[in-house]
Amino acid sequence: MFVAMNRFRIxxxxxxAFETIWKGRESSLAEMPGFKTFHLLRGDTDxxxxxxxxxxxxxxxSKDDFVAWTKSExxxxxxxxxxxxRAMYLGPPKFEGFTAVVGA
Known part of the structure; x- marks a missing residue:
């Protein structure tokens, strides 16, 4: 299992407005081989x-499935x-990728 995260400072x-954009996006993730789940998470305000x-x-x-997604149409x-x-973002998103070591 591979977890891909992008952190955004909004x-x-x-x-x-940021949440509305994500809720209204057309997504074809479910069509991609190896895709399991997606969540948009809201954290604390600084x-x-x-x-x-x-x-x-x-x-x-797998990580290979994720990489294939990033190279797809x-x-x-x-x-x-x-x-x-861009005005709503404080800098670019920060990508973090994780390979599962232990899981249920």
Whole structure:
């Protein structure tokens, strides 16, 4: 199992707009071999730094399945408008990938 996460720092006041974008996205993840689940997670707000932390979280059967997704036309289509809302982001997303060591 492979878990892929992107962490986003979203400017305070833009949280609902960010969530709306994700809720309205056309996704073809379910069509991809090895895809298991997706969640968009909302974390705490850091008022001093001016952002709320979000993470996109996908689970894949293997790292190879995830890498195949990132090279697919489905991936390009899902991310084609990613730069349209730069004002709500405090910097680029931070990718983190994990291979399961122990699991149920």
């Amino acid at each position: 400017a305070v006041g833009h949280e609902e 008022a001093e730094e001016g952002y709320t932390l979000f993470a996109s979280h996908t689970v894949w059967a 489905n991936f390009r289509q899902a991310h084609k408008n990613a730069g349209d809302n």
